Amino acid sequence: MKAIQDLYPADFAHCYGCGRLNEQGLHIRSEWTGEESVARFRPRAEHVALPGFVYGGLLASLIDCHSIGTAAAAFMQVAGGKPGVDPSLRFVTASLEVQFLKPTPMGPELVITARPVEVGQRKVIVESTLAANGVACVRGRVVAVPIPANMIKPKVG
């Protein structure tokens, strides 16, 4: 099984958060387990909010890309596809909600678990929890929608 983002078509694999073709990016990778998905991430030294704690914008980014990958997997599975095997569908974020339950410590690997709570034809809603050392620090909720036509650039040349 590959990560969902490893199976995005190349045109959709440049995302700063999760695109395998973005050299400066974060390379967030979501592994689908059949009902939920898990991403693991170790922040870079510069990803601090205050000394010793992880930057909230990075945490929001982790929740965003991981939820979008999870939405694609859940949608594919309902449609009869095989997430982690078949090419991934590309969803985008309609809305993102992040609750910071407590400060997230720098140091430990962060584990983000995401679960689809509504899988419809027009949108998928994903809820997630980000934990450090087994302690939930952040909660997320993302409304994901299939990529709109106005975000697909015509090929040039």
Added chain:
Amino acid sequence: MKAIQDLYPADFAHCYGCGRLNEQGLHIRSEWTGEESVARFRPRAEHVALPGFVYGGLLASLIDCHSIGTAAAAFMQVAGGKPGVDPSLRFVTASLEVQFLKPTPMGPELVITARPVEVGQRKVIVESTLAANGVACVRGRVVAVPIPANMIKPKVG
């Protein structure tokens, strides 16, 4: 008048989003006008979601840090301080909501306008709009709280 973040005490100026002392960071800067604040930002080439469009996690980061700076300014002003002149208070994010109204194009400078809608002793709520070429692309809502004691590291040595 300085930006709010230029007046954070040095111990609180390492944030990846807005810390002037974070060399790799984004250096988001919020200018207070008396009732609201404005930040201007030009994404780096790698900050793409899909080719031609800005990464949502970056947009969430811009809204986050700019709203936190705005919360500090609004709180200071109510308390009789001078935002942009006096040392800034340091707030942190309790919750962050971002609505992506339409894709944000890469290229133009992004302008984020934030306004406090509730200024209390225990929290400040800030609403914001991010525009490109004068068109609103993203809306944000942040609940900001004064920095909790467990995020202030004791000095070492």
